[in-house]
Amino acid sequence: MTTGNHHSSPATVSVLGLGLMGRALAHALLRAGHRVTVWNRTPSKADALVADGALLAPSAGDALRSADLTILCLTDDEAVRSLLGQDGVDLRGTTLVNLTSGSSAQARETARWAERRGARYLDGAIMAVPPAIGTADAVILHSGPRTAFEEHSPTLAALGTATYLGEDPGLASLYDAAGLTMMWSVLNAWLHGTAMLRTAGVDAASFAPFAQQIAVGVAGWLPGYAEQVDGGSFPAEVSALETDARAMSHLLDESEALGVSTELPRLFKALADRAVAAGHGSEQYPVLIEEFGRPTP
Numbered sequence: 001m002t003t004g005n006h007h008s009s010p011a012t013v014s015v016l017g018l019g020l021m022g023r024a025l026a027h028a029l030l031r032a033g034h035r036v037t038v039w040n041r042t043p044s045k046a047d048a049l050v051a052d053g054a055l056l057a058p059s060a061g062d063a064l065r066s067a068d069l070t071i072l073c074l075t076d077d078e079a080v081r082s083l084l085g086q087d088g089v090d091l092r093g094t095t096l097v098n099l100t101s102g103s104s105a106q107a108r109e110t111a112r113w114a115e116r117r118g119a120r121y122l123d124g125a126i127m128a129v130p131p132a133i134g135t136a137d138a139v140i141l142h143s144g145p146r147t148a149f150e151e152h153s154p155t156l157a158a159l160g161t162a163t164y165l166g167e168d169p170g171l172a173s174l175y176d177a178a179g180l181t182m183m184w185s186v187l188n189a190w191l192h193g194t195a196m197l198r199t200a201g202v203d204a205a206s207f208a209p210f211a212q213q214i215a216v217g218v219a220g221w222l223p224g225y226a227e228q229v230d231g232g233s234f235p236a237e238v239s240a241l242e243t244d245a246r247a248m249s250h251l252l253d254e255s256e257a258l259g260v261s262t263e264l265p266r267l268f269k270a271l272a273d274r275a276v277a278a279g280h281g282s283e284q285y286p287v288l289i290e291e292f293g294r295p296t297p
């Protein structure tokens, strides 16, 4: 993972797609001193940007022609392909950074599609909301040709913390999805714990600091557990999976008795029970990677 440098030199950048996110991207580029050309299907969304010094291109093809770098930020990949596939859009010699959300398969497909038409294509995923764009808090993931990222990282750094993940254009979307599963897992676990404690009159604010402590503690285990996953060996150094599976039964029983949702504990236990049945009970928790790494039975 590489982070782009912040020594911005003025470039000519086009931004196609001026929704909530596209406008934030274009404003950040203007603030950083770049020459910015914009285009949007509904041109009125460019008004504030034009007032701030952006040039409104009459067509997407014109916007592409005038730029060292073109940033795309549309609803979805279908919109990107239909826009760039129009007559009058010539991708030869262009460099595209597609910050539209999508799947890794779509990113790889759009990369091949754009490269066949003569473009250099970087895919991207924005891990931020529009108000954070232009600050270091806005992490923006990129994948695709390293040379294209390195050449344009001074410009991309105007949008946030520009991070490069590798040549495979699908990586940015994959990291995006992997980040979402982390986020929702932590939030759902906290909400389940909160629901249990509320039955005893403990409010969410009282539980939050303890929950935070657990989350931070568990996060600290990840590098060591990652070594086990990557090495394919899971010696029980601190706890065996069968011990964890017994604690899961307790969590499930407690949830049932309290009358709160049992969906999360049932999921935990089903995964662990399968691994124990497959003979992994005496190994450590990360052996569950084998359950996560195959389709749900």
Ligand SMILES: NC(=O)c1ccc[n+]([C@@H]2O[C@H](COP(=O)([O-])OP(=O)(O)OC[C@H]3O[C@@H](n4cnc5c(N)ncnc54)[C@H](OP(=O)(O)O)[C@@H]3O)[C@@H](O)[C@H]2O)c1
Binding pocket: 017, 018, 019, 020, 021, 022, 040, 041, 042, 045, 073, 074, 075, 076, 078, 079, 080, 082, 083, 099, 100, 101, 102, 126, 127, 128, 129, 130
């Ligand atoms: N907003 C966020 O917090 C956030 C965070 C991370 C990632 N993202 C991603 O950023 C992308 C844009 O999000 P947004 O919030 O800016 O959405 P938005 O406000 O709904 O804007 C969508 C943009 O796509 C354009 N568009 C849609 N279909 C089109 C088509 N067929 N041809 C040409 N233009 C088309 C729209 O043009 P019109 O103005 O003419 O309708 C508009 O400029 C999405 O992929 C989203 O997942 C957003």
